[in-house]
Structures are given as C-alpha cells and as structure tokens.
Amino acid sequence: MSPRPIIPQPKASRFAKSEATPGGFVEADRRRGRGAQSNHTGRFESEKRTAFDDGWESLGELEALRTDVYEEPARSIITRNKSPDISFDQSINPYRGCEHGCIYCYARPTHCYLGHSAGLDFETKLYAKTNAAELLEQELARKNYKPAVIALGTNTDPYQPIERERHITRAILEVLERTGHPVGIVTKSALVVRDIDILSRMAARGLAKVALSVTTLDRRIARAMEPRATTPAKRLEAVRALSEAGVPVSVMVAPIVPGLTDSEIERILEAAHRAGASEAGYVLLRLPLELKDVFREWLAGAFPDRASRVINLLRSMHGGADYTPEFGLRQKGNGPYAEQIALRFRLALKRLDMNTRRQALRTDLFKPPVAKGSQMTLL
Template sequence: MFYLCSMSSLEHHIPAERRKGRAAASNDAGRFEPYARVPEHDGWDIPEDLPPIRTELREERATRIITRNRSPDISFDRSINPYRGCEHGCIYCFARPTHAYMGLSPAMDFETKLIVKPDAPERLAAELSRKSYKPAMIAIGTNTDPYQPVERDRGLMRDILHVLSDFNHPVGIVTKGTLIERDIDLLAPMAQRGLVRVGLSVTSLDAKLARKLEPRVPAPQRRLNTIKALSDAGIPVRVMIAPVIPALTDHELEKILAEAAQAGAVAASWIMLRLPLEVAPLFRDWLHRHYPDRMVRVMGHIRDMHGGSDYAADWGKRMRGQGPYAKLIGARFRAAQARLGLADRLDPLDITQFRVPPRPGDQLSLF
C-alpha cells in the first residue's frame, strides 16, 4: 500500500529487480508537488512480486510545435521536441526537471512515462506555412532525444524530416541514438542542399560505464559507427563530449575526439556536467551506488566550478563552469581539437531555399 507524506521525507529506492535497464533508483515527486507517494508495508505477510517497471506512452495534442528561446548560451532561437521524457535514461540529463511541470517525477517517471506528440508533423507544416514565418535553423534533440527507442515504432522524427525537406527548411539534430541511420535516405539529400547537420554525443568509450550512466543508449562503439555512416553519406557531423564528468570520464576526452575524427566527424564541442534542480540528488545517489570511492572527488570538482554549489545557472558560465579545473579541461580540448583538425562548429545552413510547397487545389505560378 501507499500513504501520502510531506516532501521532506527521505527518498525510497525502488527494488533493483523492478528497475533493470534504468538509471534512476527512486521516483520522488517533483519540486511542485506538496506530497509524495511512499511505499509502506500493509501488515499482511503475503508474498507479492511486483512487475518490472515498463515504459508508458501518453499522447499530447500540441497547439504549437516550434518552441522559441532567447538564451545567450545557445546558437539557435527555435527548437522542436517530439517527445517529453526520454527512455535513454541518462542519469545526468539536464532535461529531467522538465517532467515536474507535468506533475511527474524527474526520476523514474522521466525514463518511463513518456509524452508523444502525434500531430507534430502536421502542426509543423501549419506553422511553417504562415505568411509571418521567417526561416532559421530549427534545432531538434536539444531537450530530449528524438531518436530514443520509442521513435522506432512511432516514426515522428521521420515524418518531421519529410516536412522540413518539403519546405527546404534547415535543421540541426542532436542525438545519442543510432536510429538516425534509418533516415539517411532523407538526410543525405538535405545535406547536399546545405539543410542539415548532426551533433552526436559520446560521453565515454567505456561500455560498462556508459551502460550505467545512460542505460538505454547504444554502446559507444555503435555510436562511432553511426558517425561514420552519416559522414560517408555526406552528412556533416559534430562529435559532442557532453557531459564531461570530473574524475569519471574526463581522462577520455582526447581519446573520444581521436576516435570520432577517425570515424569522420569534422567538428567537436564539449559541455561540463550540469546538475540543475532534481538532477543533483539523483546524480549523487547514482554515484553513491556505483562509484562511492569517487564521490568526494567528483562532487568536489563540480562544487569548485560552481562557487561551492552543485550547480549555478549563470548565463555564460553554466555550460563550462569556472576555475582551474574548467580551464584545464578547456585547454586540453582545444589542444586535441587543433591536433586533429576538428572545427569549433559546422558550417551555417542555407535558409535561402525555404519555400512553402503547393497544396492540392493551390493556384500554381506560370513562371
């Protein structure tokens, strides 16, 4: 049975046999919830085997699909997120706190209770068709991954790419998912027209560590193979070391860049581990369970870079942190980047080809 308690209660771990393939070990309520559901023995000594936690899908009908932002820390002003939540389950994911806005937990709910926007392609076509619309690159995958496992069945990202291709609209894609290879037949012609670029994230080359950090993400070598497949198809790829985790993955920085460059990546970037809101206690708990001997060192570096806190959201500082350690990582990255001939960013995409395709019944131009 369950009872309601105040949010000051300690977190309760979900039994390991129920959360195989998941990174979070708890499902504490989000920061806006006044109460939490906590398991409590009901007094009956009757064995009860609870089933493994399964992924659930809910549908959301969007009124708008293009999200605007004015952040000075990122290079785009609009994005699309076909899914809320992410089955990849990366324990460090900075998007976890967004689940709290829906009354769901940024912990296990974020990995298992996903929101799907089935009308995203139609809404996108409608928004791009407005006379007031001015084209600029649309970023996809900046919050949750558009190529997470559910995409294999739903195919929303593929339908969105069809729309963007029809409109000759530029798109930048960020993913850890190798399912993007499915869409090379769409992406390659778009790349030839200067309409697409891809950022593929590789956090670690250690398959065992990666499985603990990001349990449902394809293995590191598989992602390197995807960089090669995209590159061979003429699609420009940037390798993203995101995040760099102090005292856990930082020693792999140069090796990741070298392997990605050999696979065909032409640009590279890095982001330091970020622990906003509910992500901080989730990550600390993960460290305690998997790497207790490194917890003091990891969190010590993090706090040194954020003025003694687990995270500071200051513009211009939150992505990289401050202080000697952050400067050291930056210097190592720049040296390896220069040695391997990797650019800071990919070439700008072409917005001049944008056009609204004719619809059935439209009067066509004679010229």
C-alpha cells in the same frame, strides 16, 4: 507498447500519474535497465508521498517498471529561445521524457511540470506528440515565419527507442526536406542512420547537420550511466555512416563528468575524428533542480569510490555550488579545473584539425508550404 491516449491539459495534475510511488527508492529488480534509483515527488506537487513496506508486498513479487507511452496532441511544435549561450533560436522536441534513462540528463526536471518525478517517471512515462509534422507544416506556412535552423533533440532524444514505432522524427524531417528548411540534430542513438536517405539529400543542399553525443568509450560506465542508449561503439559507427553519406557530422563530448569521464576527452575526440567527425564540442555536467538529488543517488550506488571526488570537482567549477545557472557559466563552469578542461579540449581539436571548417546551413532555399484553405501558386 500500447499507447494510452490522453487529453493534454495545462495543469500538472491532469497528466498521467506515476505507477512507481514518488517518495523513495524503487527495488533494484523493478528498475533493472533504468538510470534513476528513485521516484521522488516533483517540486510542483502539493503533497509528498513516501513508500513503505506494510507487509502485504511480501506475498508476491512486484513487476518490473514498464514504459508507458501517452499520445499528446501538441498545441504548438516550434519552441523558441533567446539564450545567448545556445547556438540555435528554435527547436522541436517530438517527445517528452526519454527512455534512454541517462542519469545526467538536464531535461529530467521538466517532467515535474507534468506532475511526474524527475527520477524513474522521466524514463518510463513518455509523451509522443502525434501531430508534430502537421503542426510544423502549419507553423512554417505562416506569413510572418522567418526561416532559421531548427534543432532536433535539444531536450529529449528524437531517436529514442519509441521512434522506431512512432516515426514522428522522420515525419518532421520529411516536412523540412519538402520545404527546403535547415535542421540540426543532436542524438546519442544510432537510429539516426535509418533516416540517412533524407539527411544525405538535405546535406547535399546545405540543409542538414548531425551531432552524436559520446560521453565515454567505456562500455561499463556507459551501461550504468546511459542504460538504454546506443553503445559508444555503435554511435561511432553512426558517425562514420553519416560522414560517408556526405552528412556533416560532429561529436558532442557531453556531458563531461569530472572525476569519472574527463580523462577520456582526448580519446573520444580521436575516435570521433577517425570515424569522420569534422567538428566537436563539449558541455560540463549540469545538475539543476531535482537532478542534483537524482544524480547523487545514482553516483553513490554506481561509483561509491568516486562519488566524493566527482561532486567536489563539480562544485569547484561552480563556486562551491552543485550548479551555476548563469548564461556562459552553466555549460562550461569556471575556475582552474574548468580552465584545464577547456585547454585540453582546444589542444586536442588543434592537433586533430577539427572545427576548422564549420559549415553554416542555408536558409535561402526555404519555400513555405501552402496553408490549408490557401490558393496554391501557379509557378
């Protein structure tokens, strides 16, 4: 993949426009191996475009959608939040967009800020923050910086396929290891094992934890729902490799899709426990903003026999709506079905003796890097 350098601008219209026309479904042959079925215009665009056949396209076959990677020198790299239902205060996302193409990804609507669609654009128009490690070092060197766990993979996967070439995530880990800074990683890619050398050294000092996301053990469902993500079996192998290397590893059953994957909760936890995971958590399917339409389109095409049941169960956990954005409810839902899922999860954890030994990461080993132009310490 040949990166196309751009100059990032705050206005969405300045970002690269979509190759696939927003406004309609894209032919199956063109989107083979992708999650979304369409590329509808984002909510911030002043105009909406609709694709139609004017007769000319029949003269030749259209090429399959390719993945374009744009270089985006970031202005800052650490994102902070004050959400009471999230376990971290600061995070880093090396990439915008994600080639894994997970149809349920709650980050899809963020691509609309760039003038893109939450559909196929999210999977095919990726942005690499090429100066991430350099910026991180600068931000950690600030006099008022206070160390707290940095989470990697909170919006898009830090180990998505382009990381094999870009190595941005690894460069970030190198900075964190050098400064003794704690990090927690969430991914659904076995590529995380590539950095097991760094992670095992950091874990030995109480500085690193990894969570693997496992949504289903059914390879057929995974192929449809997460088309370019690592297979479930490979993710469990990654859990085993990390655990054997001394890295604390957990499994996130996330998201749980009611009526499609919720029957697998106990089996996923059992498989994760056998592989060496000591902790686990879950999040119910979330459908904010444009994602509700992207997901519904996919569901009707991939599992038409289950579509109504999935949506009805989901809405029963959000007061009749597709999504409840309130803190505390957005990730767990409420109502009888949500309570049943929570109870099943708790009972499985108790039976497997998981979540009984949660390891807190250390912040007392942090040593700020020397800022450019500053005098190095003698000791």
